[in-house]
Amino acid sequence: MARKQAEDYDERRLNILDKAAELFAERGYARSSISELATACNASKSWLYHYYPSKEAILYDIMRRHVSELVAMAEEALAHKGSPEQKFRLLARNFMKIYVNAGSKHVILLNDRGCLPDSMRDDILRLQDQVVNCVARLVLELNPAIDQSKDYKKPITMAFLGMINWTYIWFQKDGPINEEQFADLAVEIFLNGFATLDGKRLSNI
Numbered sequence: 448m449a450r451k452q453a454e455d456y457d458e459r460r461l462n463i464l465d466k467a468a469e470l471f472a473e474r475g476y477a478r479s480s481i482s483e484l485a486t487a488c489n490a491s492k493s494w495l496y497h498y499y500p501s502k503e504a505i506l507y508d509i510m511r512r513h514v515s516e517l518v519a520m521a522e523e524a525l526a527h528k529g530s531p532e533q534k535f536r537l538l539a540r541n542f543m544k545i546y547v548n549a550g551s552k553h554v555i556l557l558n559d560r561g562c563l564p565d566s567m568r569d570d571i572l573r574l575q576d577q578v579v580n581c582v583a584r585l586v587l588e589l590n591p592a593i594d595q596s597k598d599y600k601k602p603i604t605m606a607f608l609g610m611i612n613w614t615y616i617w618f619q620k621d622g623p624i625n626e627e628q629f630a631d632l633a634v635e636i637f638l639n640g641f642a643t644l645d646g647k648r649l650s651n652i
Contacts, residue, residue, distance in 0.1 A: 460498050463488055464512070467505045472551035476506055476559040506559060507567040513552040514574040516545055521581035531588035532638065538585060539630035542611055547626045550615040557612070579604060589638070607637050 466487040470479050481502055485492045499505045520541035527534045546553055560571055583604040587594050593603060610633045618629065635644065 456498075460508075463495065463498055463505065464509050468509050468549075468551040468555060471506065471509070471559060472554040476502075476555065476562050503562070503564060503567065506555065507563055507571070509552055510556050510560065510563070510571045511574070513545075513549060513556055514571060514578065516549075517542065518574055518577045518581070520545060521578050525581055525584060531585065532634075535585050535589060535638075536631060536634050538582065539611060539634050540627050543614070543626040543630040546611065546614055547618065547620060553612075553615050579608070582608060607633070610637065 463484075467479075467484055470484055470487055474483075479502075481492050481495060484502070484505070485495050488495065499508070521538060524534050524538035524541060527537055529537070556571075560568055563571065579601075583600055586600065586604050586607070593600055611630070614629070618626070620626070624632070
């Protein structure tokens with residue numbers, strides 16, 4: 448007889464993912480064991496295997512859920528009825544909310560994607576491409592002339608993503624500015640340039 452699924456099955460899976468993300472981000476995926484994860488979850492290895500068949504499956508689900516959330520936030524910004532600048536600002540704010548609240552998962556995405564089997568890694572890459580393509584579409588809405596030079600579209604898109612993708616290294620929630628203010632600052636610099644910033648403009652961010 449098949450084992451009955453607990454009523455809080457999904458909640459327990461999410462807890463495993465959260466604990467695994469913290470462990471993998473701190474120690475590195477390759478140096479983390481199922482035994483250590485079981486200890487972090489205050490459970491046994493057999494209990495973990497009831498929810499996930501392997502450590503790779505846990506890593507994949509962490510990345511899949513994280514990037515899928517980025518895709519959803521990017522698509523929300525694209526569908527917004529505002530101006531291209533308003534859409535772009537919403538995109539930056541949405542991404543920063545995710546990065547600030549899911550720093551461990553973003554660390555794993557950036558550092559441990561190569562640990563996945565090919566099929567799983569290809570799926571994550573496909574989702575990441577969706578994120579990049581959404582941002583590129585917003586970039587073209589901001590400046591359609593960029594489409595006349597296809598060599599620049601992706602570098603410009605990645606330049607913006609680079610401004611916020613690595614904030615997990617230094618950004619502090621209790622720092623001088625919050626995540627929304629930084630998102631607005633990143634958009635301001637990207638659209639208008641660092642040299643144009645002044646005290647009045649910064650005070651409005």
